[in-house]
Amino acid sequence: MAVINSGSNALAAPEGAMHADDVLAAYTWSAGDCFRCATPQVPTVSVGEIDTPSGERYDIRACGRCVVAMEAERQRWARRHGLAYRPGELGAS
Numbered sequence: 001m002a003v004i005n006s007g008s009n010a011l012a013a014p015e016g017a018m019h020a021d022d023v024l025a026a027y028t029w030s031a032g033d034c035f036r037c038a039t040p041q042v043p044t045v046s047v048g049e050i051d052t053p054s055g056e057r058y059d060i061r062a063c064g065r066c067v068v069a070m071e072a073e074r075q076r077w078a079r080r081h082g083l084a085y086r087p088g089e090l091g092a093s
């Protein structure tokens with residue numbers, strides 16, 4: 001498991017949001033290309049898969065900055081709907 005510390009403090013958490021370090025710690029990281037910002041070969045997490053008609057499976061991966069952004073959106077959505085929010089569940093459903 002890769003440990004991501006450098007730079008994570010630069011990701012400012014929105015008011016009332018969980019701290020970025022806590023969000024990032026909820027995932028297991030490995031090198032890959034981010035589907036969202038297209039940054040190649042950075043620490044990423046799997047956030048989904050695509051199965052093609054020919055039977056190939058592609059792993060959809062996201063970098064730390066994009067995971068924090070997507071988790072913030074999940075947290076806002078949960079708050080709007082009065083639901084509990086827990087980080088680390090991107091790609092889990």
Ligand SMILES: [Zn+2]
Nearest residue numbers: 034037063066
């Ligand atoms: Zn990204």
